[in-house]
Amino acid sequence: MTTSPAEPTPLGTPPVENPLRVVIVDDEPLVRRGLAMILGAEPDIEVVGEAGDGSRAVDVVRTACPDLVCMDVRMPGIDGLRATELVLRLPDPPKVLVVTTFEHDEHVTDALLVGASGFLLKRASAAEMVQAVRTVGRGTSLLFPDSVRDMLRPRARTEPYPGPPLTEREREVLARIARGMTNAEIAGALFLGVETVRTHVANLLGKLGARDRTQAVVIAYRTGLVDPADGGSTG
Known part of the structure; x- marks a missing residue:
């Protein structure tokens, strides 16, 4: 039976104007296919490339210009750690989400x-x-x-902090970032506006020389600005 032009037709979820562009890197084709199906079904995510090894990953990222790379860590040839280093050296690099089988894989620590x-x-x-x-x-x-x-605790306080000193408020914000709190949650905990928290986070990234929140926490643990043994309290 043909649908009349006057009749409404079922519509899927409309695509998002600027979806998150993702590249998937894994040496197992079934893993890549499964991730692509799961992520590609979301209206705000677009899978723009795949690679089966670290060397190919760099080429795909350079061509596809993704926002994010899902990176397997254990691959033959160039592994995920080295591929992460190479990808992050590209102009306007994407974020990297490491994908691993083991929660306390030392490769993950190194990738972070x-x-x-x-x-x-x-x-x-x-x-x-x-x-x-x-x-x-x-x-x-x-x-x-x-x-x-837990992964970074053995490497805590292993080097001096060479950057500009942090204000007391910046230390409070950094400690809460280390606990995994969002900007809105930090704002509520410290009785600040969300925009004020965003400003503090941006200042922290600049002072620490970090490209994102995770790297900021890694630096904070290694320099003793945050003590992982105290659950994210400032040192």
Whole structure:
């Protein structure tokens, strides 16, 4: 039966004007396909490329210009750690979300130290995968703060902080970033406006020389600005 032009036709969810552009890197084709299907079904996410190894990943990222790369850490040849380093050296680099099988994989720690913005476990549910991509892509909070803190605790206070001194308010904001709080949650905890918190976060990133919140926390732990043993309190 043909639908008359006057009759309404079913419509899917309208596409978002500026969707989050994602590249998926994994040496397992089934993993890539599964992630692509899960993420591609979301109206605000667009999968713009895939790669099966670290070397190919750099080429795909250079061509596709994504906002975010889902990066497997254990791959033959150029692994995810080295590929993360290379991708982050590109002009206008994307954020990197490390994808791993093991929660306390030392490769993840190293990837965070070179600039990855968070990590995702391969056993995560589809909803958790989508939320992780959105969280890292938007840069509004730190992904899995407890696990990040546990992984970085052995490397805490291993180097001096060479940057400009932080104000007391900046230290308070940094401690709450380390707990995984969003700007809105920090604003509520400190009785500040969200825009004021955004300004503090931007100032912190500049002083620490960090490209995002995760790297800021990594630097804070390594320099003793935040003590991971105290759950994110300032040192």
